[in-house]
Amino acid sequence: MDLTKQIIRYVVIMVLQVLLVDQLQLLGVCHPFIYVMCLLLMPITSHRNTEMVIGALAGLVMDVFSNSLGVHIGACIFVMFLRPYVLGMLVTDIDRLNEQVSLRSLGAGALIKYTVILVLIHHLAVFMLAAWSWSHFGYVLLETIVSGLLTILFVIGYNLLINR
């Protein structure tokens, strides 16, 4: 998947995120961040520092839309840092992911594990940084599980239907 396609995908997903997903108001705990999918599906390169900077930029854009400067940036950098290690645990030869991270290149089991681990880490980081206290930990945990689950379903659905 070339760069232009990735950028187009990012823009489309961000529009969906801001216009649709951010407007959802279900039970006060449902704030999925589907934009993180674009980071998860980026091809694996040897330029890990660049990948982290890209993560920071994606986080910055999301932060501007939610008045939370720093929160998404921190979470996205963390995800981009962990990504190669998580993939390294799940597949033997990480080098074949330099074309794309998808259902075909990873296989269903690894893709699901990879998505679940990183989406939950990302959402937990975002909600913890936003709450910035332990007194709401129960709420943060519930928020992470509900929102994370929806994001995970979205990522898996996208991979099954579009990114085959």
Added chain:
Amino acid sequence: MQNLWKILLRYSNFLVFILLEVAAFLLLFYNQAYPRSSVLSTANEVIAWQYEQEEVIRDYFRLKRINSQLAEENAMLRNQLALLQGDSAISYHSVRVVQLTTDRLHNYLTIDRGENDGIRRGQGVRNQDGVVGIVRTVGLNYSVVLPIINMQTNLSCRFKKNDFVGFLQWDGSDIRYAQLADIPSHLVVNIGDTIVTSGLSPVFPEGLPVGVVESRVLHEGDSYYTIRVRLQANFKRLKYVEVIKNANQDELEELEETEYGLD
């Protein structure tokens, strides 16, 4: 030296990671303490404009309710006019809410007026029912308001009946209620008592309605009440709000700064 270089190179990913995270945390702290950058918020021209267009489309489907709200507001404004002829330092400016969140721990609303219209950081915001919040970040044509239903907000309030001052905060759970702290247990607090702004800061004039006491708890051994206040403003249906401009605000704040050396 060469070895050091090798080690740095070997762990460059980790070092860059730490550096980037430190930058993110600095941004997080700095922005919470002094939110000066309006470009990196929903007061940003492009982003606020986009939310405004979304509102325009949505408005079409709620014209009826908006009409009745405007009628109410007209009545309220006429009342205010009568009252205001006494106090010329304070003026109200009706603004539109273009974006609003109500289901987070840190909620914000964006209004369609900014620096060009005389909006300044720290001005009070109300609607026809009562206090809404305080202006936090000001862009050229849009501003972000910190409402009562944001955990950072701390509002100085008093009882209407006996002038006792406490601080109103929101605990992040229910947008209909906030908590009043610092009320000592020897005071008689009744359910239904009205809470109004204290007038101790130039942000709000004295006596603006904030809420009514919904319930109060006094734990054994505690010398302070835990008071739950039902807020007057309905944050779910915020459409038009008013920014309160106090002509003396700059002067008052300058005085305080020179007096106490506060930032």
